[in-house]
Amino acid sequence: MTGIVGAIVEAWDELRIHKLRVLLALIGVAVAVCAITGITAAAQMMNQAVKEQTERSGGRATTLMVSAYPTGSVAPTGEQYDAEFTQIVERYGVEYASRELYSQLTFRFPNGAQPVQVQAVDVDYGVMRRVQPVQGTWFAEADADRFAPAVVVNEDFLELLGVSDLSGHPTVMLGGKTPVRTTILGVVATQWEGEGPTAFLLYDHFTRWASPDVQYGPVVPNLSLWVPPEMADELTELVRRDMSAGLPGTQTDVYQQGGGFDVLEGGARWVITGIGGVALLLGGLGLVNIALVTVRYRIREIGIRRSFGATSGRVFFGVLMESVVATVLAGLLGVMAAIVIIKNIPVERIFGAGLQDVPPFPLSAALVGMACATAVGALAGLIPAIVAVRVKVIDAIRY
Numbered sequence: 001m002t003g004i005v006g007a008i009v010e011a012w013d014e015l016r017i018h019k020l021r022v023l024l025a026l027i028g029v030a031v032a033v034c035a036i037t038g039i040t041a042a043a044q045m046m047n048q049a050v051k052e053q054t055e056r057s058g059g060r061a062t063t064l065m066v067s068a069y070p071t072g073s074v075a076p077t078g079e080q081y082d083a084e085f086t087q088i089v090e091r092y093g094v095e096y097a098s099r100e101l102y103s104q105l106t107f108r109f110p111n112g113a114q115p116v117q118v119q120a121v122d123v124d125y126g127v128m129r130r131v132q133p134v135q136g137t138w139f140a141e142a143d144a145d146r147f148a149p150a151v152v153v154n155e156d157f158l159e160l161l162g163v164s165d166l167s168g169h170p171t172v173m174l175g176g177k178t179p180v181r182t183t184i185l186g187v188v189a190t191q192w193e194g195e196g197p198t199a200f201l202l203y204d205h206f207t208r209w210a211s212p213d214v215q216y217g218p219v220v221p222n223l224s225l226w227v228p229p230e231m232a233d234e235l236t237e238l239v240r241r242d243m244s245a246g247l248p249g250t251q252t253d254v255y256q257q258g259g260g261f262d263v264l265e266g267g268a269r270w271v272i273t274g275i276g277g278v279a280l281l282l283g284g285l286g287l288v289n290i291a292l293v294t295v296r297y298r299i300r301e302i303g304i305r306r307s308f309g310a311t312s313g314r315v316f317f318g319v320l321m322e323s324v325v326a327t328v329l330a331g332l333l334g335v336m337a338a339i340v341i342i343k344n345i346p347v348e349r350i351f352g353a354g355l356q357d358v359p360p361f362p363l364s365a366a367l368v369g370m371a372c373a374t375a376v377g378a379l380a381g382l383i384p385a386i387v388a389v390r391v392k393v394i395d396a397i398r399y
Contacts, residue, residue: 331373
């Protein structure tokens with residue numbers, strides 16, 4: 001142990017003496033390590049951003065979408081749908097589930113009544129689809145017991161209402177012939193330009209106060225179930241069987257949505273790794289040249305050490321450690337630079353929305369960067385160390 005520590009201290013002293021010679025090579029190594037580490041961490045953050053955007057539109061991994069559309073002249077009632085949905089959720093112990101129904105409802109705005117696309121959902125929908133209100137809040141469990149409906153609207157809806165924020169607790173009239181005053185709880189971002197006004201309404205509020213538009217056919221609810229991925233295939237068949245038995249006269253469909261997404265797959269990952277590897281090799285090549293020149297300058301010193309009893313192993317290890325210590329320090333600086341860069345990435349500007357679950361800086365990326373730096377240092381120091389060992393003592397002293 002003392003020999004190893006002594007070799008490291010000696011290598012550090014030699015680096016301090018020859019710091020100007022190795023500085024440029026170490027800068028290349030540090031930049032390469034920073035690139036490899038930073039790209040790995042950025043890819044993980046990008047994967048998380050794409051995953052969250054996918055889950056906002058299609059649900060978590062894995063979400064089962066259950067529908068039972070009537071095929072006969074008589075459709076099941078809303079109460080029958082609710083009873084069957086409740087039994088399925090309770091039977092299989094699903095933690096997050098939401099009934100979903102799309103319809104058009106009339107809202108009264110300052111410039112007149114206007115039909116609005118409405119989505120009736122349960123409270124769990126906000127978790128399953130990562131709904132992030134830009135103002136106000138999403139629905140809570142207690143909102144189902146309100147004596148008047150509440151809605152979460154988009155920014156176009158709020159603009160049409162002539163309101164800029166929720167500080168005044170704005171309300172809007174819902175319905176045509178028998179309107180009811182509705183409280184606006186939150187505001188979500190408009191998804192695209194020209195989307196128009198849209199609103200979320202609790203499913204129980206919809207069935208209690210809304211009069212859906214049925215001119216294009218019956219308004220049929222669907223069910224979303226967030227289930228563990230390993231149980232998705234089994235539950236798909238079980239839910240399809242139960243829905244077909246519980247709601248005869250309907251066409252039952254159960255399909256899976258959501259899933260993992262990796263931005264850097266296949267060739268892209270190898271291209272990025274290859275670029276970082278080439279940069280590391282170039283930095284290591286520069287370090288080899290500098291180390292060889294340094295060894296040539298130290299031939300006499302090495303000969304004197306050998307004459308006083310220094311073993312060839314000690315000389316070999318000492319010269320090798322000079323490169324290893326240098327590249328480890330450069331790798332450490334590269335990893336630290338990558339952490340600073342990644343932590344200061346403007347997520348909202350790059351991905352268009354903030355991340356709900358920001359991934360921590362991956363330890364694996366830092367370890368890969370340090371391992372690459374150490375390996376390059378060992379390879380860069382191997383040739384100079386062999387040259388130093390093969391020098392004859394007499395020739396070295398005469399040098």
